[in-house]
Amino acid sequence: MSTATRHHFGVTPGGSEVGRWRLDNGRGVTADILTYGATLHGFAIDGAPLVLALPDLAAYAGRHPYLGAVVGRYANRIAHGRFELDGAAYALAANEGDTTLHGGPDGFDRRIWADEALDGGAVRLTLISPDGDQGFPGTLTASVTYSLDEHGVLSLDYEARTDLPTVVNLTNHAYFNLAGSDSVLGHELWVDADAYLPIDEAAIPFGPSISVAGTPFDLRVPRRIGDALKADDAQLAVAGGFDHCWLLPTTGRQPRRAARLADPVSGRWLEVWTTEPGVQVYTGNRLDGDPYPQYAGICLETQRLPNSPNEPAYPSSTLRPGEVYRSRTELRVG
Numbered sequence: 513m514s515t516a517t518r519h520h521f522g523v524t525p526g527g528s529e530v531g532r533w534r535l536d537n538g539r540g541v542t543a544d545i546l547t548y549g550a551t552l553h554g555f556a557i558d559g560a561p562l563v564l565a566l567p568d569l570a571a572y573a574g575r576h577p578y579l580g581a582v583v584g585r586y587a588n589r590i591a592h593g594r595f596e597l598d599g600a601a602y603a604l605a606a607n608e609g610d611t612t613l614h615g616g617p618d619g620f621d622r623r624i625w626a627d628e629a630l631d632g633g634a635v636r637l638t639l640i641s642p643d644g645d646q647g648f649p650g651t652l653t654a655s656v657t658y659s660l661d662e663h664g665v666l667s668l669d670y671e672a673r674t675d676l677p678t679v680v681n682l683t684n685h686a687y688f689n690l691a692g693s694d695s696v697l698g699h700e701l702w703v704d705a706d707a708y709l710p711i712d713e714a715a716i717p718f719g720p721s722i723s724v725a726g727t728p729f730d731l732r733v734p735r736r737i738g739d740a741l742k743a744d745d746a747q748l749a750v751a752g753g754f755d756h757c758w759l760l761p762t763t764g765r766q767p768r769r770a771a772r773l774a775d776p777v778s779g780r781w782l783e784v785w786t787t788e789p790g791v792q793v794y795t796g797n798r799l800d801g802d803p804y805p806q807y808a809g810i811c812l813e814t815q816r817l818p819n820s821p822n823e824p825a826y827p828s829s830t831l832r833p834g835e836v837y838r839s840r841t842e843l844r845v846g
Contacts, residue, residue, distance in 0.1 A: 514538065514633025514660045521546055521553075522569030528624050530569050533635045533658070541664035541845065548572055549581035549621040550637040550656050552686045555666060557845050562782060564687040564809045573622075577799060578685035581621035582656050582670075583614035585641055585648045586829070587683040588757070588792060588818035591716045595821035597649070597677055597830065604647035611714055614685070616646035620654070621685070634659035643676065650676030652831075656684075665844050672837035679829045680837045681816040687796060687809025688782055690775035696795070696810045697738030702772040703731040703793065705758035709817065710747055716819055721759050729756065734774065737795060737810065752797035753807070757790045757818055767842050771812050785842040786814035789827050814841045 514537040521532040532553060535543040544554030548569060555562045564579055566572050572579075593606035605616035614621065625637035638655040641648070654672040661667070670682045689696050708729045709717035724730040728743035741753050748754070760770050767785040771793075774781040784791065792813040799806045820826035831837045 514662065516629045516633050516635050518627070518629070521548070524548075524569065524573060524624070530624060531627060533627065535633055535635070535658060535660040535666075537633065537660050537662055537664055539662060539664065541660065541666075543658060543660050543666050545635060545637070545658050546572070547625050547627045547637060549623065550625045550639070551582070551621075552580040552658075552684055555686070555843070555845075557664065557780065560692060560778070560780065562688060562690055562780070562845060564689060564804055566803065571803070576803070578614060578621055580684070580686045582682060583685050584620040584654060584680070584682045585615045585646065585652060586612070586679055586821070587614055587681045587813065587815050589613050589714075589716055591714070591819050591822055593647070595679065597679065597821070600649075602647055602649060609714060611716065612646070618646060620682075630657065630659070632659065648678055650674040650678035652678060652680065654680075654682060656682070664846070665842050668841045668843075670837070670839040672831060673835075674831050675833055677830060677832050679821045680831045681820070681829050682837075682839060683792075683813045683815040684841070685811055685813060687804070687811055688773055689809045690773060690780040690782060691778055694805055695807050697736070697741070697807050698775070698777065699737050699810065700734040700774045700776060701731055701737050701740075701793070701810070702734040703758050703791065704768075704770055705760055705791070706732070707759045709757045709759070711750060711756060713750060715751060715755055717757065717817070717823070724758075729754075729758070734772070741795065753795040754793045755795070755797060757792045757815075759817075760786070760789055760791060762789060767840055770814065773810065773812070781846055783844040784812045784814065785844065787838075787840045788814040788816065790815055790817045792818070814839070
């Protein structure tokens with residue numbers, strides 16, 4: 513049976529204690545979760561790390577590209593930091609030009625979450641986001657439960673409730689690197705998607721989805737990431753690599769396999785299963801050497817579609833009082 517053990521990780525400048533939970537399935541797979549940002553600080557198989565991490569709390573509290581954090585209240589981008597809901601307009605805190613990215617400058621990734629151990633080697637982290645937080649309406653109570661089973665499946669179960677209509681989109685922003693090297697360009701990637709969303713210069717989706725057929729975004733057969741990024745393609749040029757949302761088949765509430773990442777050298781692989789309608793693939797294009805170089809990791813962010821509060825044709829991200837936002841993602845490794 514998996515175990516969950518809490519350790520001290522550090523103290524913030526304001527005097528708040530931060531804990532680190534170690535989940536261990538007793539069969540070679542471990543996961544480390546921080547109460548700061550509900551962060552996936554470590555994920556390993558037979559001692560080989562699978563995610564990029566920072567050394568201490570000071571590094572996480574400083575500038576970094578959301579390494580391993582749970583981001584929200586709305587993951588990904590909301591154009592111009594604005595949206596309307598039920599006839600009311602909301603202005604959000606912007607942090608990427610006039611765009612609100614991953615919930616704003618003081619998002620869920622920079623909060624200390626309340627924590628509790630659950631039976632079976634699991635930990636639940638909970639955060640209360642007050643009405644008006646970063647401009648979003650409603651008091652939102654959000655939680656993410658990390659659990660690790662005997663087969664090495666790390667599950668992330670998200671829930672959220674609100675007292676006023678609002679929008680919600682939660683995901684984990686782990687950067688995967690299965691090789692222990694400084695680049696994922698040699699990794700092979702498969703994504704179960706027939707279409708993706710093109711983006712403009714501000715990385716905001718525009719227009720209808722585009723078929724992946726005949727494009728570098730066709731990952732329905734595993735492709736070496738470095739080979740895909742070499743293509744002469746306007747969308748790759750806009751982002752400097754992949755930073756796009758692939759549209760996944762809808763199969764109801766049960767998770768389905770969305771993506772598979774593999775390192776041919778070590779033989780290690782990772783599968784991402786999810787209930788979500790999209791997966792944002794980000795190849796670390798803007799990593800700048802502080803602390804990791806460009807393409808040092810790849811994010812596979814399962815989520816509602818970016819900018820969906822401003823796109824009526826996208827699946828709704830609205831949450832109303834009495835409803836429960838639920839989302840599940842599974843990370844399977846071998």
